[in-house]
Amino acid sequence: MSPFIIIALREFTTRVKNKTFLIMSILGPIGLGALIVIPSLLSGGDEDPKKLLVVDNSYLLVGTETISEHSFQYLNPEEFDETLAISAVREKEIYDGLLFLPPSENGDPDFILRNTRLYSKGDIGIDLTRDIERRLGKLATEEKLKINGVDPSIVKNSTTVVNIKNLNLTENGSEASSLLLKMAIGFGASFFIYMFVFLYAAQIMRGVIEEKTSRIIEVIITSVKPTQLLLGKIIGIAGVGLLQFLILITFSTLIYYIAGSLILESDITQITSAQISSAGEMKNGGNQGTINQIIEGINSLNIASLIGFFIFYFLGGYLLYGALFAAVGSAVDAEADTQQFMIPLTIPLLITLMLTMTMMQEPNGSLAMWLSFIPFSSPLAMMVRLPFGGVQTWEIVLSMLLLITGFLGTTWISAKIYRVGILTYGKKASYKDLYKWLRRK
Amino acid sequence: MNAIESFGIDKQYENHVALHPLDISIPEGSVFGLLGPNGAGKTTLLRIINQIISPDNGSVSFYGQNIRSSHSHQIGYLPEERGLYKKMKVGEQSMYLAQLKGLSRKESRKRLHWWFKKWELETWWDKKVEELSKGMAQKIQFIITVIHEPKLLIFDEPFSGLDPVNAALIRDEILRIKEEGATIVLSTHRMESVEELCSHIALLNHGEKILDGTVNEIRESHRNGNFRLSYRSNEPITLSLPEQVEISQNLRDFNKGICIAEIQSVKLNSSEIISVLAPQVDTIRFEEIIPSMNDIFIKSVKK
Numbered sequence: 001m002s003p004f005i006i007i008a009l010r011e012f013t014t015r016v017k018n019k020t021f022l023i024m025s026i027l028g029p030i031g032l033g034a035l036i037v038i039p040s041l042l043s044g045g046d047e048d049p050k051k052l053l054v055v056d057n058s059y060l061l062v063g064t065e066t067i068s069e070h071s072f073q074y075l076n077p078e079e080f081d082e083t084l085a086i087s088a089v090r091e092k093e094i095y096d097g098l099l100f101l102p103p104s105e106n107g108d109p110d111f112i113l114r115n116t117r118l119y120s121k122g123d124i125g126i127d128l129t130r131d132i133e134r135r136l137g138k139l140a141t142e143e144k145l146k147i148n149g150v151d152p153s154i155v156k157n158s159t160t161v162v163n164i165k166n167l168n169l170t171e172n173g174s175e176a177s178s179l180l181l182k183m184a185i186g187f188g189a190s191f192f193i194y195m196f197v198f199l200y201a202a203q204i205m206r207g208v209i210e211e212k213t214s215r216i217i218e219v220i221i222t223s224v225k226p227t228q229l230l231l232g233k234i235i236g237i238a239g240v241g242l243l244q245f246l247i248l249i250t251f252s253t254l255i256y257y258i259a260g261s262l263i264l265e266s267d268i269t270q271i272t273s274a275q276i277s278s279a280g281e282m283k284n285g286g287n288q289g290t291i292n293q294i295i296e297g298i299n300s301l302n303i304a305s306l307i308g309f310f311i312f313y314f315l316g317g318y319l320l321y322g323a324l325f326a327a328v329g330s331a332v333d334a335e336a337d338t339q340q341f342m343i344p345l346t347i348p349l350l351i352t353l354m355l356t357m358t359m360m361q362e363p364n365g366s367l368a369m370w371l372s373f374i375p376f377s378s379p380l381a382m383m384v385r386l387p388f389g390g391v392q393t394w395e396i397v398l399s400m401l402l403l404i405t406g407f408l409g410t411t412w413i414s415a416k417i418y419r420v421g422i423l424t425y426g427k428k429a430s431y432k433d434l435y436k437w438l439r440r441k
Numbered sequence: 442m443n444a445i446e447s448f449g450i451d452k453q454y455e456n457h458v459a460l461h462p463l464d465i466s467i468p469e470g471s472v473f474g475l476l477g478p479n480g481a482g483k484t485t486l487l488r489i490i491n492q493i494i495s496p497d498n499g500s501v502s503f504y505g506q507n508i509r510s511s512h513s514h515q516i517g518y519l520p521e522e523r524g525l526y527k528k529m530k531v532g533e534q535s536m537y538l539a540q541l542k543g544l545s546r547k548e549s550r551k552r553l554h555w556w557f558k559k560w561e562l563e564t565w566w567d568k569k570v571e572e573l574s575k576g577m578a579q580k581i582q583f584i585i586t587v588i589h590e591p592k593l594l595i596f597d598e599p600f601s602g603l604d605p606v607n608a609a610l611i612r613d614e615i616l617r618i619k620e621e622g623a624t625i626v627l628s629t630h631r632m633e634s635v636e637e638l639c640s641h642i643a644l645l646n647h648g649e650k651i652l653d654g655t656v657n658e659i660r661e662s663h664r665n666g667n668f669r670l671s672y673r674s675n676e677p678i679t680l681s682l683p684e685q686v687e688i689s690q691n692l693r694d695f696n697k698g699i700c701i702a703e704i705q706s707v708k709l710n711s712s713e714i715i716s717v718l719a720p721q722v723d724t725i726r727f728e729e730i731i732p733s734m735n736d737i738f739i740k741s742v743k744k
Contacts, residue, residue, distance in 0.1 A: 001546075214524035219538065223541040224541055
């Protein structure tokens, strides 16, 4: 067996057998699943119904007894001022809070809303607060309309809910798409690449430092060439990253289908209907459409090719940065010394990550296009662009070729620094030293 | 034939010259001592032979062929700075390193078991390296160095950190391997092991070879006409000497009834001197003092 394979296998097996890998592989998908499922459960809000005391000096809320499952108990504003009402809430345990609306001045609704206070014992929940705000806002709007002589019912009847169905023109006709979903996939994929690249590139670096400080490097390079060791290490760890990713994808797919059959079809429809009733007519009919659109959107996106691109750009980015991280590892004696070299390495990807939102506004604009060509940013930038479609084939080919050239280049540079660095101890290397090593025969 | 022959190899780093053009011959089947103070260029030379670094100029031949990377499987190198993966198990790690030397999995396992059994290390197979004592780790490293039965073995300070029992164990192994026909290069500061083991030496200082040859030749060439005479007497006896022979000191020994005279003679040999001295005293022992490798080392390096 060639030493390169033996090395890659060792790097792979020692890491996969490690407990950290096992824990990551189990917790990763669970965490990801939780990320998908928990917010949808929370937004439905199985909150305990809250009981609020209301002192409504302006009689704005009159007639409203409840907001969704929460109930209101009105106090006579003439008997209770603010302080008295607060102490009433304090004394009686069944009340969760107090909503206090001041008397209006010249019938100005804005004044009331500015001075409205919601006192609560403990956390009253963001949904209830939002609901009250929405309700008050709506009532205030109606008041204002009345003041200006407009009949609120006219406005209400004229309100139109628009739900345009996005259709992407493709060679095979048109297919449904969901902008939000594309943004989520684009951001998610680039964020994952960002994380994976640094996670695994740092592992290369740590491996190099370990071999250097334990001096096993001296033993190994008598039997193999430093370049073989470097490449074996990089490929072995790439295998770990890929395996981890495949586990993640498999579990996520399972979770998607299980959640799809359980939650999307039963629970979420219930949740949405609850939301519709709570949020009132404004959102009527909107949510059901969105969910259908998401499912349609997921089915319409070419997930398989996206995963393929993800793997390519993850590997490309990892190889590009991993090689440089290896060079950094070889230049230092301890992980604490890596800082000066790490910062310039982390900045390009970090900036690209920060620019994802900007790029999404114009996925085929010049910023996104150029960033998807530059090898140091293309793994992230291309993953932002791809879900939106419209990326020309030549752009993808060019981006991929440049990335391949890029990592071959960084590997070549790193190998030169590495073979000198691993045998240099004690002295803290500077950029000047690295340059000298690079040029050494 | 020479196991290793170098022709004018030199190596220069940014700030200093590690090796001046160097010709060195390591005869096949010899135990070759590579000596020199710290920073003399020994490690640089060993790294060049191991093809870890390449010389700026010159060439190296291995058993008559220009050295190339495929030869590395016929060389075993125990570097001075050596280590193992701390978190890896001893057996697993030995298997890994043995396979890197070009042995198959099966062969590696077979040979490692043979060594582990021989040195009673079997219970260590599944232990992690960090649990090993320094001496234990040294033994493992030694096994890994020789596991592929190379033609040329290079040991850099093989005895450092070993107790006398384990040092003797390693020394016997080195001698056994030599008997089997391998060539040994020994780089060490322990001069007594050089005298005990080495047939040839080269002495480096400041990147230059200042001395080389067989141990006997070198010691012979460093003879400086020192003799020592021990004789029975309670007090030193004044000796009458031939021309050009001097006594540097003549003192009573710590042992009761014995005196020792240190004699200097440039021209006369030992039989000529003893023939003059023997009748004068009750001789216990007369010997020529041949300088030790230690003396030669210090003298040559200080020059």
